[in-house]
Amino acid sequence: MGELRVLGAVEAWAGERRVELGHARQQCVLVVLAVDANRVVSADQLLERAWGDRLPSRGRATLHAYLSRLRRALSDVPDVQIVHRSGGWALQADPDAVDLHRFHRLLARARTAAEPVTEVEQALGLWRGDAFTGLDTPWICAVRETLEQERRAAELTHTDLALDAGRHAELLPVLAIRVRENPLEERMAGQYLVALYRSGRQADALAHYQAVRQRLAEELGAVPGADLQALHRRILAADGTLHAIGGRASAPADEHPVPRQLPPAPPRFTGRVAELAGLSSALDSAVGESATVVISALSGAGGIGKTWLALHWAHRNLDRFPAGQLFVDLRGFSPDGQPMSTGAAVRGFLDALGVDPAQLPVDPHAQAARYRSLVAGRPMLIVLDNAAHTGQITPLLPGSASCTVLVTSRQHLTGLVAAHGAHHLPIDVLTEPDARALLTARLGAERVAAEPAAVADLLACCGGFPLALSIVAGRAQIHARLPLATLAAELHDAGLGALDEDDDPAASLPAVLSWSYRALTDQQAGVFGLLGLAPGPDLGLSAAASLTGLPVAEARAALRGLAQVSLLDQDASGRYRMHDLIRQYAGDTARRDQPEADRAAAVRRVVDFYLHTAHHSERLLDPHRTPIEVEPPAPGCRPDPPADSAAAMAWFEAEHAGLLAAQQAAVAQGLHRSAWQLAWTLDTFHRRRGHLYDLLAAWQTGLAAAEHVAEATIQAQANRNLGHAYALVGRYDDALRHLHQSITLAEHADDHSEQAHSHRALAWAWERQGDDRKALDHATHALRLARAVGNPTQEAAALNEVGWYAARLGEYDQARVHCEAALTLFQRHDNRNGAANTLDSLGYIAHRTARQVDAIDQYQQSLALRRRLGHTYQAANSLEGIGHPYAALGRHREARTAWLEALDLYQSQRRVADAERVQEQLAALERHPTEHTGSA
Known part of the structure; x- marks a missing residue:
């Protein structure tokens, strides 16, 4: 069997024979492919990650030579090979053949294994030293740091499991060494206290606690956390339950999914020492307090680096949040002026926390309550990025002090500070040394030192703005032979004006964006401008291809080019999003540089993409609905029809905001037939999901458009x-x-x-x-x-x-x-929807004619069909209906359960009269538990 090892020195094995992998740089190329095993990595990504700022003069030729050598070297290694794919290269491998991925798979299996300690031990046994030993590029170092954090977290988990298994004597010497090396790590200290106490060394355990307490006070001005304090009290009281297997003070294994929503840690992060310390201090100062959630609010101008700071700190402190991390971009400052609704953010969190969408209450308040219940008592990190105002954030705040919240916003969020005790952390421009360090990390010390005057000009023009600095560095990396003095002259001549947004007075970036735009190829520049005209907050690849009229492969290449120069972001799901300032500028360039007819054709293509894909999806959801005829899509439009009804519902969920925006774009372009047809295609989705006010708005627009069709x-x-x-x-x-x-x-x-x-x-x-x-x-x-x-x-x-x-x-x-x-x-x-409606009617008739068993059966069939269809609106009716025959048969517990669920749905759907009726039925059931209600 073949094996590739990277958790230590990079090695490949064919059975018992070690395969020679060449020199260090060639091994760097292999590491990049191994980290993303079975995923395509582009040539540009391979060059940037494997060489960093030291690109060879003949970059692609050198890369291809290294890949050819690696392919020959691995040809005898079973289950591992390098293959060429459209868009780049991939290491095609059995996940268990790469120790890095086997490590992750073993840890994942441990969460559900009957003997999890064995799985974790096997995972840790894969490590032979520092990951990628001897290899050193900025990207590899960042990945190594992340893996080391995962390794430390796994070691702590293993110790917890081993203590639960009664292996304290075996662990005691190891823990003694660890606590000396990590004197302020409280989880480790708690493990050492338990091992000492179980070994009959109560006095030593108490003494070590006092040493930890004193050191925390002296070095951090903090006190031990609530868990460590509680453990100390139990040891002080000689609590006998601590001797029992599993008698630690830590909580039992979490049965909920552990979300890991954080985007990757930002590469080449520099500076921000005081800000990072401020975030840690806010959390450390709350240790031992149990009344409030720790909230840190990072405020500053757009492009100032708030999100990078939050993510860098979060990744450095992953071990403090073993129950997981939630992340959402609230789009508080986007060009279309439509921040993400708190309801959408809550629904995203509920999905990450494993809530079945079919069981999700429709009312936003009920959803927020469910979310708070799920995170209560769990040590989690919740990152709320790019918030518009305090009102958008408040429903997303957990009610449990076990959680920590990081908020970023351009606003100072005074209300969050006043009402919720948030720690306000203003983020300003980088200091000159930190800005210089950022450029040095991106361009290399040699290149920076070679042109000190040019670097000084670049730093002065960028004014410490991280986004401006990143664009400068990106241009310099792409044009490696271009003197920095030339870049500085271009940037200096353009100048930096004031931001054109009232809430961002600190600096201006249009000149930097203009300079970056001029560096694009003609095709990239055209794509960039059209992206500024796209409806909705983000785009998938197919929508972007339709917008631009390019084949999918060309569109992907252009989008990748824009992302490489920091003009576009791609999220973990593959969707593309522009920073709001960049998107405004992109739209301006399109209006300036592209003919009106070309802009109108682009909007027509993307509207047709949404219309035709939605029409196909709607036909999957309700094939019995009287169809409408949709004209063929415009040339260059590439609809992406889902394969089945489940995929169609998922597509509507993902594209909902874009579909609504596309309808408005159709109206603005005079595409009235498309506008009313978009309302038609959204109708089934809106009704089944209970989006009643979106349904109303879509048809208000749809009727206005239909009146133009005549x-x-x-x-x-x-x-x-x-x-x-x-x-x-x-x-x-x-x-x-x-x-x-x-x-x-x-x-x-x-x-x-x-x-x-x-x-x-x-x-x-x-x-x-x-x-x-x-x-x-x-x-x-x-x-x-x-x-x-x-x-x-x-x-x-x-x-x-x-x-x-x-x-x-x-x-x-x-x-x-x-x-x-x-x-x-x-x-x-x-016709399942029609059958569900009719079974509900027959259930009602059976109940009213005293055939209660038949009524229950028919209501149950109706409810099952409605849930399968995702029809939460009608499911509420069936739930209320089934409660009546239950009550008539004296099955009051089942009646109460059904009516309580119906009540939740009615309230969430703002069906006031229906909710009041069910409340009366529940009250009557409580007043007269031996009687049944006959109303319906």
């Missing part, structure tokens, strides 16, 4: 959908007005199918207002129209609704006949 059937559809959306949010006068207008337009167009849809929507609106007789009249009319049209799915829907309203009026025999006929039709045509 086709009666389209306007009838838009009025009907907008009317239904108004009814969903309780605006019944507006609902009735638009629904009657829909019928008028459909009659004028002689469209019986659309008339049937509108009468069904009117029936629902009248039911919500308490007039079941009018509701039945409209449903009956809809049934006649549907039969005349000859559409079996539409006929089935109308049959079910006639049955439902008849049942509400007490006409149960007629109701059952209609609903059973509807169910037969729905099942024949495999």
Whole structure:
């Protein structure tokens, strides 16, 4: 079996034979590929990571020569080979054949293993010294530091597990050495105290605690943490439970997923010594206090390096947050003026914490409460990046002092400091020595020393702004032979003006961005400008390819080039995002340098991308819905249709903000047909996810656009959908007005199918207002129209609704006949949504006619289908319904459980009357537990 070892000196083995891998630089190339095993690494990335600032004169030729040698060297190593792929090179390997990845896999398995200590021991046994021993580039050093932190965390975990297994005598000598080397590490100190106490050395344990306490006070002005203090009290009291296996003071293994959402640690981080110390001091000073969450608020101008500072500190302190780390970019200052909603941030955190989306409450307050419950008592780090204001942050704050929160913002967040005791840490420009160190780290000491006057000019022009310095360094690295004096002259001539945003008065970057723009190739410059016109906060690769009109491979290459010169970021999911100042500048360049016709064509292509992909996705979600015809996409547009309904729902989730923005972009461009069709494609997703106000806004825009199309059937559809959306949010006068207008337009167009849809929507609106007789009249009319049209799915829907309203009026025999006929039709045509609705109706009828067991069965079937479809809005109805037969049979616990869940959903969906009704039913159940309620 083949093996590649990098956790120590870099070695390759073919069975028992060691393979010669060449000199150190060639091994650096192999390390870069090994760290990203089974993923493509571009030639530019290989050069930057394996050579750093010491690029060879014939970079790519040298790289290809090294790769060829490595491929020959590894040809005899089973399970490990270097392959060429589109866009770069990859080390193709069994993950267990690379010790670095085996280390991670063993630690992951330990979380669920019956004997986790064995897995962790095997993981630690893979280490033979410092990772990549003897190899030294900035990138390799940064990866080595991260791995060393992971190794130390694994050692601490192993010690906890071994203590739980009663191996204190074996551990005691090792722990004695460790605490001497790490005298302020409290988790390690606690482990040593337990080992001493279990070895019959209570006095030594107490003495060591006092030594730790004194050293913390003298060196940090801090006191031991709550866990160490509690352990000290137990030892002082000679607590016998500490002798039991697992009797440590530490918490049991966490059963929740451990999120690791932090982006990578920033490479070549320099300076910020005082700020890093301030962050650590804020956390250390709170040790032993249990009343408040530690919140540090980093404020400063855009591009000042707040996020880099937060991430660098976070990665240096990973061992202090064993329960995981959450990270979100709140987009507080983005060019479209739309910060991320706190609800979206909470939903992202809940997903990372393992909450099933089907069980997620819809109400933002309920979601925030669920999030706070999940993080309570867990030592976690929560990074809230790029916040707009205190109000955006407050719902994301945990309620447990076990958590630490880092916030970055351009605002000073005075409210966060005043109301929540946040530690305010202003971030200013880099000092001259730190700015010089940053340039030296990027360009190399030799190149900086060779042109001291030019470096002084560059530093003066950049004014200590990290973003400006990074762009300067990137240009200098790309043009390695260009004198720094030439770069300094260009930058000095352009100058630095004031920022064009009121809240960023510290410095200006347009000149730097202008200079960076001029360095781009023609294709990169064109792509850069168009990205400034893109709708939404970010873009996937397919959307970017459609926006630019380039083939996907060319678009990817151009985007990679922009990312390399710090004009574009790519997140862990592969989506592309621009810093807000850069995006503003990009849009300005497009408006200045590209003809209006070209800009309009780009917007048309990206709107068509969203429209056609959404249309395909919607057809997967609801294939029985009456379709609409969408014109072919514009030339150069590349839709990316999902494969199945689950992928379609995931695509809608990921692209929701972009879809809404694309609809507005369509309106701005006069693409009215596309604008109303985007509302149509979003309709099913909005209804199933309960995004009622997004549904309303989309159809308000959709109707305005439809009125420009001047086709009666389209306007009838838009009025009907907008009317239904108004009814969903309780605006019944507006609902009735638009629904009657829909019928008028459909009659004028002689469209019986659309008339049937509108009468069904009117029936629902009248039911919500308490007039079941009018509701039945409209449903009956809809049934006649549907039969005349000859559409079996539409006929089935109308049959079910006639049955439902008849049942509400007490006409149960007629109701059952209609609903059973509807169910037969729905099942024949495999319409799961319609079947779920009809089973709910039959459950209601069965309950009202005292067939409670049948009612429970039918409600359960309906609920299962609705949950499978992600239809949380209708699931609430089934939950309320099933509670009635449970109560009628005396199964009060099950009734209460169903009604409590229904209540949560109703409240989250702002269905006030429904929530009040369920609260009354719950109260009646508590007052008269031996009786059952008969209402429904």
